[in-house]
């Protein structure tokens with residue numbers, strides 16, 4: 001069983017730096033290993049960070065003697081004894097760790113040096129930062145080298161940056177003690193006015209590109225969203241009994257494509273569909289606790305009008321007193337209409353916190369919509385071979 005993730009860099013103690021996956025593999029084979037010793041190699045290919053798989057994750061590694069059986073080894077190409085990792089790299093490594101953690105009961109992320117007498121992954125590599133990113137305590141936008149994470153204003157800075165009200169400087173600083181001018185004050189005030197919504201313009205654009213309208217052959221419709229390049233989530237009741245299904249998106253590439261049903265779950269009213277064409281825009285599923293009053297947005301096609309956004313809060317994160325008495329649902333007051341079914345409920349970072357399921361309809365009721373919690377969505381996807 002894999003309970004650890006061990007991080008390495010590709011430099012040897014005498015300063016030789018292996019430049020890519022192939023060079024590392026060649027070196028390991030030359031040392032008599034049966035394969036590359038790591039499970040993953042993170043490297044830059046054509047200016048883009050990629051994670052290349054080495055040994056299968058279930059297999060023993062050959063990267064950290066005390067931990068070869070119970071860990072997954074990630075090697076990051078570079079020499080962090082000499083150079084400083086970029087924030088982009090930290091974020092990428094943290095994402096990879098999260099993915100691994102969705103497949104294995106990982107209890108600890110460590111550097112090679114935590115388990116063996118070595119400097120690997122280099123004195124400039126901050127393993128704690130990876131851990132905090134994985135836990136969601138740090139967001140990419142809030143990593144500024146001059147902001148103290150323990151400072152009193154830290155949560156406010158994180159929030160302001162996250163919703164786009166303030167930003168940092170291109171050199172990675174925030175300049176927390178800098179005086180602001182009237183000009184800057186006007187700019188901030190104007191952003192508050194125009195971005196009082198939960199999610200900024202860029203984020204909403206990216207999220208909308210992952211959302212589609214699902215049409216049934218009999219004229220019915222619902223909302224769906226990409227969860228991987230080719231997989232779409234919607235409600236089971238949106239697809240149930242349909243002879244054929246087709247999607248419409250803003251993007252001509254996907255317009256009118258026919259979908260196949262991969263799996264459905266009647267208890268939680270979820271369906272997993274496959275699209276014949278890949279979409280680069282897909283949504284991440286939130287890992288963490290949702291809370292009373294948390295701001296969320298709902299995206300979908302209410303009454304068949306596509307790409308509508310409504311906002312609200314989570315009115316109860318775990319209520320058993322919903323119409324179907326199910327603690328795997330949460331409730332929200334974000335406006336939901338028929339046609340929203342199967343659409344995503346997203347948080348301020350554009351991550352899916354739930355799947356719209358139903359609305360409590362009664363003349364005396366206002367603002368009671370229900371959504372399937374992200375934990376169940378993840379479980380449903382995993383059961384069907386997709387890790388989200």
Ligand SMILES: [Zn+2]
Pocket residue numbers: 007008009063112118120121
């Ligand atoms: Zn190492």
